[in-house]
Amino acid sequence: MSQENEVETTGHVWDGDLQEYNNPLPRWWIWGFYASVAFAIVYWFIYPSWPVAGHFLTGFDTVTYVNNKGEKKTVHWNSRAELMANMNQYAAKQKPYFDKIAATPFKKIKADPGLNDFIASSGRTLFADNCAACHQAGGQGKIGFAPNLTDDDWLHGGTYKAIQQSIVNGREGVMPAKGLDPNMTDKQATALANYVLSLSGEPHDATLVAQGSALFHGAAGCFSCHGANAKGNQLIGSANLTDKIWLWASSPGAQTKAAKVEAVKQVILTGINDPNSIHKGVMPAWKGRLSGEQIKVLTAYVHDTLGGGE
Numbered sequence: 001m002s003q004e005n006e007v008e009t010t011g012h013v014w015d016g017d018l019q020e021y022n023n024p025l026p027r028w029w030i031w032g033f034y035a036s037v038a039f040a041i042v043y044w045f046i047y048p049s050w051p052v053a054g055h056f057l058t059g060f061d062t063v064t065y066v067n068n069k070g071e072k073k074t075v076h077w078n079s080r081a082e083l084m085a086n087m088n089q090y091a092a093k094q095k096p097y098f099d100k101i102a103a104t105p106f107k108k109i110k111a112d113p114g115l116n117d118f119i120a121s122s123g124r125t126l127f128a129d130n131c132a133a134c135h136q137a138g139g140q141g142k143i144g145f146a147p148n149l150t151d152d153d154w155l156h157g158g159t160y161k162a163i164q165q166s167i168v169n170g171r172e173g174v175m176p177a178k179g180l181d182p183n184m185t186d187k188q189a190t191a192l193a194n195y196v197l198s199l200s201g202e203p204h205d206a207t208l209v210a211q212g213s214a215l216f217h218g219a220a221g222c223f224s225c226h227g228a229n230a231k232g233n234q235l236i237g238s239a240n241l242t243d244k245i246w247l248w249a250s251s252p253g254a255q256t257k258a259a260k261v262e263a264v265k266q267v268i269l270t271g272i273n274d275p276n277s278i279h280k281g282v283m284p285a286w287k288g289r290l291s292g293e294q295i296k297v298l299t300a301y302v303h304d305t306l307g308g309g310e
């Protein structure tokens, strides 16, 4: 080997002839090493680094932020203070918009492209943080859980005022088990379920519709909450039963006629938000948890951006 003559060895020899070359470290590696040493020293001066006598070197860099009590603080650099400072900056940028929204009526907010953009972006964030767990990310809701907010079907009303009321005070639609007839038989519930399905043209047994209709408008008392036309009453949040839009009755699994009848029957027999009901869902009140401006942004977001507002 020619290298044997050019390169110095360490002088170690194993098994009689196995030697170790003493090659110099590559130049790029040496420079990289010095550069990282220099970088580390500069870093120690700027940022918190070594532990020293029960504390640590805090570094010369500082962060100034306003804490929750409104006090201005300057501290050595740390990621919590930096986060606070970033949030201060963000809040300061948002404040003029929130102030403007607080002072502007809903219709004018909708007509103002700048405010509309703000509603779409900050509304999306507020919705994702507070509402999407139940109403899903796009507001499309989930059967058996929380209503769709993107369609034009409203339990409690789709005007700005009604939506704001829903958010401020929360909502709880209550339907008693068996309607107003505690002695309702299983057969009667089946007839009622078929009548209800017939109202929106879903698969049903036509021979039971007349009996179901008589019960609906009579002994079972359904008409007193859902109306004689079964289109519901937003004052008490009773569902429109004629529009093929279901929140509780028709689970996505109910593909066959029998399964649909069974799903509607379950609602009729056990009610909604009734103590023994399997169907439970309450819209929490946000008054006190979100600011008035945040609630206004969310109201406009649900009405204008999600798009089902009346």
Ligand code: HEC
Binding pocket: 127, 130, 131, 132, 133, 134, 135, 145, 146, 147, 149, 153, 154, 155, 156, 157, 158, 163, 166, 167, 171, 172, 173, 174, 237, 280, 281, 282, 283, 284, 286, 298, 302
């Ligand atoms: C814990 C689950 C849950 C959360 C969180 C939640 N909701 Fe609801 N929401 C519901 C349920 C359930 C209903 C239906 C209540 C009823 O009528 O029984 C509802 C109803 C509504 C309604 C009325 C819909 C209609 O058809 O009239 C609006 C508007 C609404 N929610 C908006 C929001 C907004 C905005 C947020 C976030 C600030 C939010 N909800 C957070 C569960 C939730």
Ligand code: HEC
Binding pocket: 155, 172, 173, 174, 175, 176, 178, 179, 180, 192, 193, 196, 216, 220, 221, 222, 223, 224, 225, 226, 236, 237, 238, 239, 241, 245, 246, 247, 248, 249, 250, 264, 267, 268, 272, 281
């Ligand atoms: C005391 C008032 C009241 C009476 C009486 C009543 N309902 Fe309801 N019903 C409601 C309310 C309120 C809701 C919506 C609850 C919610 O969404 O939280 C509802 C929902 C329903 C639903 C679910 C709709 C869906 O979207 O899945 C069906 C089906 C239904 N009612 C059928 C009936 C029938 C049939 C009767 C008669 C046996 C009846 N209701 C009697 C108040 C009533």
